[in-house]
Amino acid sequence: xxxxxxxxxxxxxxxxxxxxxxxxxxxxxxxxxxxxxxxxxxxxxxxxxxxxxxxxxxxxxxxxxxxxxxxxxxxxxxxxxxxxxxxxxxxxxxxxxxxxxxxxxxxxxxxxxxxxxxxxxxxxxxxxx
Numbered sequence: 001x002x003x004x005x006x007x008x009x010x011x012x013x014x015x016x017x018x019x020x021x022x023x024x025x026x027x028x029x030x031x032x033x034x035x036x037x038x039x040x041x042x043x044x045x046x047x048x049x050x051x052x053x054x055x056x057x058x059x060x061x062x063x064x065x066x067x068x069x070x071x072x073x074x075x076x077x078x079x080x081x082x083x084x085x086x087x088x089x090x091x092x093x094x095x096x097x098x099x100x101x102x103x104x105x106x107x108x109x110x111x112x113x114x115x116x117x118x119x120x121x122x123x124x125x126x127x128x129x
Contacts, residue, residue, distance in 0.1 A: 006045065008112035010098075012105070018093065021100040021113055026096040030116075038092045039119035042102070045112040046084035054080045086111075089119055 009030070010023035021042070023031060034040065059070040060078045073081040086107060094101040100116075 004079070005066075006114050009116070010047065010113040010115060011098075012044065012107045012109060012111040012113065014109045018101050019104045021102060023098040023100065023113070025098060031095065031098065031100065034092060034095060034100065034116075034118070036094055040090060040092060040100075041051050041117040041119055041124065042088040042090055042113065043103070043115040043117070044086040044088070045114050046079040046086050046107070047112055049079040049084040055082050058082075062106070067069075085111075085114070089101055105112055 008024070009027040012023050013020050013022050025034055057080050058073055060073055060076055062068045062071055062076050062078070077085065088105050088107075091104040091107060092100055092102060
């Protein structure tokens with residue numbers, strides 16, 4: 001199996017004034033074109049769920065509810081998966097320098113941001129044929 005490297009572009013920060021994405025200086029220019037009020041798709045690396053044992057777990061109880069039957073991780077939003085990638089659809093509240101203030105999310109402070117993409121309704125919510 002081919003391995004590849006992901007490079008974090010920033011980190012999640014939970015501050016008194018809210019949740020923000022602290023973009024590293026070398027990626028600050030990539031923010032250009034994003035605006036307050038825009039929705040974005042935020043991809044994170046759930047680093048605190050990343051270890052060899054957890055990557056081997058292929059079935060989980062959704063939301064940790066042991067009363068629910070086991071399901072394959074690809075059918076859940078569990079952070080326990082072969083690649084602990086998280087995706088969020090969030091609104092940009094404010095942009096200041098290389099900081100993007102967003103809706104609150106449940107990621108830990110310091111969680112690596114691996115990518116940001118604009119939310120495009122016709123691509124991200126296609127109508128059923």
